[in-house]
Amino acid sequence: MPELPEVQTVVNSLVPVVTGATIRRVRLLRSDILTPAKHDLIASLTGQTIQRVFRRAKRIVFALGDRNQFYIHLGMSGRIRIESPAAPLVKHTHLTFDVRRAREPVVQIRFIDPRRFGGVWWLGKTHDDPSLGPEPLDLKPSQLATQLRGTRRFIKSTLLDQRVIAGLGNIYVDEALHEAGIHPLTRTDELKPAQVKHLCRAIKKVLRRAIKHRGSTLRDYVDANGTPGDFQKIHRVYDRKDQPCLCCGELIRRIVIGGRSTHFCSNCQKRKASRTM
DNA sequence: GTCCATGTTCTTTA
DNA sequence: CTAAAGAACATGGA
Numbered sequence: 001m002p003e004l005p006e007v008q009t010v011v012n013s014l015v016p017v018v019t020g021a022t023i024r025r026v027r028l029l030r031s032d033i034l035t036p037a038k039h040d041l042i043a044s045l046t047g048q049t050i051q052r053v054f055r056r057a058k059r060i061v062f063a064l065g066d067r068n069q070f071y072i073h074l075g076m077s078g079r080i081r082i083e084s085p086a087a088p089l090v091k092h093t094h095l096t097f098d099v100r101r102a103r104e105p106v107v108q109i110r111f112i113d114p115r116r117f118g119g120v121w122w123l124g125k126t127h128d129d130p131s132l133g134p135e136p137l138d139l140k141p142s143q144l145a146t147q148l149r150g151t152r153r154f155i156k157s158t159l160l161d162q163r164v165i166a167g168l169g170n171i172y173v174d175e176a177l178h179e180a181g182i183h184p185l186t187r188t189d190e191l192k193p194a195q196v197k198h199l200c201r202a203i204k205k206v207l208r209r210a211i212k213h214r215g216s217t218l219r220d221y222v223d224a225n226g227t228p229g230d231f232q233k234i235h236r237v238y239d240r241k242d243q244p245c246l247c248c249g250e251l252i253r254r255i256v257i258g259g260r261s262t263h264f265c266s267n268c269q270k271r272k273a274s275r276t277m
Numbered sequence: 278g279t280c281c282a283t284g285t286t287c288t289t290t291a
Numbered sequence: 292c293t294a295a296a297g298a299a300c301a302t303g304g305a
Binding site for chain 1: 281
Binding site: 092115116151152153219259 | 303304
């Protein structure tokens with residue numbers, strides 16, 4: 001479910017509720033979602049204030065008043081919900097913490113994740129992660145060119161690699177490659193400078209539009225208030241196998257690259273490196 | 278029962 | 292050394 005636009009949407013819905021709030025009661029209902037596993041999360045959170053919440057890559061990062069940080073990663077099926085503390089817990093709720101801002105009622109933040117590919121990571125005071133690539137929305141073409149240099153992998157696989165760019169996932173890589181007119185099986189080192197520049201613009205354009213539409217709801221993604229996104233309604237290629245391309249009418253194809261379903265238009269995205277715009 | 282899934286990481290293969 | 296392929300993780304929906 002969650003790629004950069006969905007995670008950003010969740011963060012946007014959390015900001016007004018948790019910024020400056022004090023953490024009251026914390027419950028870790030499944031301790032195996034925590035890394036490091038032995039960390040005492042309850043002791044670290046209880047009584048702390050949340051200075052701010054922000055997104056880095058696909059992570060929801062909480063910065064605490066004592067300069068410690070932790071983050072929640074939603075994995076494939078994770079959700080954050082803002083609820084009344086009295087609301088019944090749904091199945092697969094793994095973490096809850098009550099927060100309170102001055103003169104406002106207590107609300108409860110919940111992390112729910114059936115498949116448990118997501119989890120909670122305690123960062124402490126070490127805030128940087130050298131394994132994460134740059135944020136796509138801040139990316140300059142020259143920076144993208146640097147990140148793409150020296151690999152012959154398929155561009156589809158390269159863009160999914162969080163060390164290269166942090167935040168894209170299967171939906172938005174497919175959408176960005178269509179927007180840029182680049183075939184997903186193009187070898188990364190075959191991209192011309194003009195194509196890299198076009199790709200850089202395409203990535204930002206797709207992500208900005210997706211954030212504006214509050215992400216894509218294919219199955220069950222909702223933001224922290226339970227609101228679904230609607231960007232899936234204007235996908236050009238993702239999940240549109242055998243439907244006509246909105247640009248040219250060609251039927252969208254689905255292939256598998258690196259074990260991931262990949263959608264593209266064989267007319268708008270030519271295999272040969274002939275496109276220069 | 279089967280296949281598939283918006284993610285990440287590890288192992289095997291080439 | 293690089294990177295592709297495959298599996299693993301765990302659950303639920305079609």
